Amino acid sequence: MNYTDFYSSRSDLDAEKNAPNHMRWRILPMSETCLLIEFGQVIDPYVNKLVRSAAECLMHDPLPGVVDVVPAFSSVAIHYKPECLKHDLLMPLAMPFERLTAEVEARLSKNLIQWSCPERLVKIPICYGGEFGPDLEEVASRCNMSVEEVVRLHTSSPAIIYMLGFAPGLPYAGGLDSRLSLPRRSTPRQLVAEGTVAIANNQTAIYSMTSPGGWNLIGRTPINLFDARSEPPSLLCPGDRLSFYQITEDEYDSILEQRQ
Amino acid sequence: MTMHVVSPGALTTLQDLGRYGFQRFGVSASGVMDEWSHRVANIIVGNDDNEATLEVTLAGPTLLFDLPCLISICGANLSPSIDGVLIPMWVPILVTAGSRLQFGRRIDGARAYIAVRGGYQATMVMNSKSTYLRCGFGGFEGRMLRAGDSFTAGGGECLKDGFLSDLENCDQPFLAVPSPEIAPLTIASPQVIRVVPGQQWEKFAEQSRSNFVSKEFRVTPQSDRMGYRIQGEALSLEAPLEMISEAVTFGTVQVPPDGNPIILMADRPTTGGYPKIATVVRVDLPLLAQIFAPGALMFALITIQEAQSLYLAREDELSRLRHDFARVHGDDVSSLTGDNYRELQLTHGG
Numbered sequence: 001m002n003y004t005d006f007y008s009s010r011s012d013l014d015a016e017k018n019a020p021n022h023m024r025w026r027i028l029p030m031s032e033t034c035l036l037i038e039f040g041q042v043i044d045p046y047v048n049k050l051v052r053s054a055a056e057c058l059m060h061d062p063l064p065g066v067v068d069v070v071p072a073f074s075s076v077a078i079h080y081k082p083e084c085l086k087h088d089l090l091m092p093l094a095m096p097f098e099r100l101t102a103e104v105e106a107r108l109s110k111n112l113i114q115w116s117c118p119e120r121l122v123k124i125p126i127c128y129g130g131e132f133g134p135d136l137e138e139v140a141s142r143c144n145m146s147v148e149e150v151v152r153l154h155t156s157s158p159a160i161i162y163m164l165g166f167a168p169g170l171p172y173a174g175g176l177d178s179r180l181s182l183p184r185r186s187t188p189r190q191l192v193a194e195g196t197v198a199i200a201n202n203q204t205a206i207y208s209m210t211s212p213g214g215w216n217l218i219g220r221t222p223i224n225l226f227d228a229r230s231e232p233p234s235l236l237c238p239g240d241r242l243s244f245y246q247i248t249e250d251e252y253d254s255i256l257e258q259r260q
Numbered sequence: 261m262t263m264h265v266v267s268p269g270a271l272t273t274l275q276d277l278g279r280y281g282f283q284r285f286g287v288s289a290s291g292v293m294d295e296w297s298h299r300v301a302n303i304i305v306g307n308d309d310n311e312a313t314l315e316v317t318l319a320g321p322t323l324l325f326d327l328p329c330l331i332s333i334c335g336a337n338l339s340p341s342i343d344g345v346l347i348p349m350w351v352p353i354l355v356t357a358g359s360r361l362q363f364g365r366r367i368d369g370a371r372a373y374i375a376v377r378g379g380y381q382a383t384m385v386m387n388s389k390s391t392y393l394r395c396g397f398g399g400f401e402g403r404m405l406r407a408g409d410s411f412t413a414g415g416g417e418c419l420k421d422g423f424l425s426d427l428e429n430c431d432q433p434f435l436a437v438p439s440p441e442i443a444p445l446t447i448a449s450p451q452v453i454r455v456v457p458g459q460q461w462e463k464f465a466e467q468s469r470s471n472f473v474s475k476e477f478r479v480t481p482q483s484d485r486m487g488y489r490i491q492g493e494a495l496s497l498e499a500p501l502e503m504i505s506e507a508v509t510f511g512t513v514q515v516p517p518d519g520n521p522i523i524l525m526a527d528r529p530t531t532g533g534y535p536k537i538a539t540v541v542r543v544d545l546p547l548l549a550q551i552f553a554p555g556a557l558m559f560a561l562i563t564i565q566e567a568q569s570l571y572l573a574r575e576d577e578l579s580r581l582r583h584d585f586a587r588v589h590g591d592d593v594s595s596l597t598g599d600n601y602r603e604l605q606l607t608h609g610g
Contacts, residue, residue, distance in 0.1 A: 030512075076507075258541075
């Protein structure tokens with residue numbers, strides 16, 4: 001079964017609603033082998049879109065010495081090997097970090113606007129509540145609504161992945177309906193099962209592997225998010241739109257079986 | 261050649277220089293903890309720097325070699341011996357067929373690296389042979405070595421003819437090959453670890469910044485390949501700070517609300533949400549990797565320019581060693597590479 005549908009949306013960044021008039025970023029050395037491009041200190045759909053565009057722009061035709069480009073909520077890290085940036089006739093006295101900063105600056109200034117991110121829609125089946133989502137009822141009561149209303153609001157939230165992190169293939173998706181706004185739990189759980197769908201901080205996360213976790217657990221997906229031997233290893237990537245839909249426990253079991 | 265694991269040691273894993281190009285999917289970079297000892301171990305036997313080595317922790321394994329081979333052991337001195345005779349470290353060692361490598365008393369350091377000429381055979385997972393224990397992939401079946409394992413590693417076919425005849429005429433289980441001298445790592449107590457200011461350096465209280473670079477810290481037992489938890493004068497921010505997760509790197513020193521810093525090491529996550537007071541400079545990470553609880557540290561602040569100059573000087577030194585040892589082995593140095601740079605792959609999920 002294929003849960004991934006592509007749909008075309010290559011909207012120009014400047015055409016976005018609420019877009020600031022110009023894009024600003026600053027490039028700082030995080031260490032002698034890592035630069036950080038900061039687009040702000042906010043979790044915001046527009047800022048995150050800039051982040052993803054910058055990451056695409058830097059991964060396409062990578063600059064010399066760059067080994068990894070890591071987009072997060074509002075920043076992009078560039079891991080690089082300084083020894084690959086030793087010689088430059090234009091900046092003979094500059095250190096590698098200064099040279100790479102200048103190259104990144106030039107590339108973003110020139111090209112960032114052209115790079116819009118490929119966006120996909122990925123459907124995620126979720127079996128809500130019960131042992132799969134032990135916090136669903138508590139979420140409903142804390143948000144003053146019924147369990148059915150929580151599920152309805154969650155499945156109708158236009159989720160978009162801001163970043164992957166914490167564990168391989170683990171997505172943080174924004175766009176959660178504000179009526180489901182809750183903080184993290186005061187005491188984290190030692191073990192959260194693989195596939196568990198959780199909400200906190202106006203986001204949805206899906207635990208890609210069994211690990212400790214402090215979010216509110218509302219359901220579980222039978223879809224495998226990470227396989228080290230797949231190319232690429234992660235089902236999801238930053239910028240993917242997620243469409244959540246409710247399934248029964250029987251449907252959960254049958255999708256899980258097809259996986260094996 | 262087949263290597264048989266008679267006993268696995270405390271924590272022995274296969275590691276190379278790390279898994280790069282996949283951090284945007286949340287995949288940890290992993291790789292060796294002590295990059296210097298690993299790279300020198302490879303250079304000594306004439307391998308690429310990125311070839312995998314066995315990373316041995318505190319208590320070493322016992323390994324049987326069924327064919328002649330050339331090995332080197334660098335890093336922590338865990339009293340390595342072959343068939344009961346202590347062997348020198350930081351030099352190429354020719355080993356005869358059927359000999360047994362084992363380790364004894366720990367003299368200094370925490371991690372030793374065993375390189376074998378020709379490398380270890382292991383399936384590449386995301387372009388790397390590094391073992392990522394937390395998720396069980398890479399290396400040998402994604403796990404540490406166990407008694408009874410056997411695996412394929414480079415053997416006699418990659419030794420030059422002179423070495424093979426030397427071995428045949430030898431009545432000892434091993435031969436140390438004459439080669440340029442390399443100084444072992446020495447760890448002081450407290451060991452000074454140089455750092456550059458972190459992203460939130462300015463946000464820490466003045467007293468905390470001053471304590472960070474003047475007081476002693478100790479490595480706690482809650483330290484592993486993922487991170488070192490260290491303890492000293494608790495560090496605090498000037499004012500509460502709203503933090504948003506962003507990328508971290510090898511050596512990032514982050515400070516959780518309890519004020520006790522965590523230094524992120526090889527198996528670090530790709531991103532982190534705690535304020536970062538500093539980053540350990542690359543050339544001092546090998547020293548840190550050789551310290552374990554309750555080892556003492558002191559941090560010294562340097563500039564990013566100084567850190568990068570130190571890094572480039574170390575690359576030059578490794579390059580010189582690579583040339584020197586290529587002569588020992590009769591290798592063409594231009595075929596050897598010191599860097600693990602690969603084209604960054606542009607791939608999307610799905």
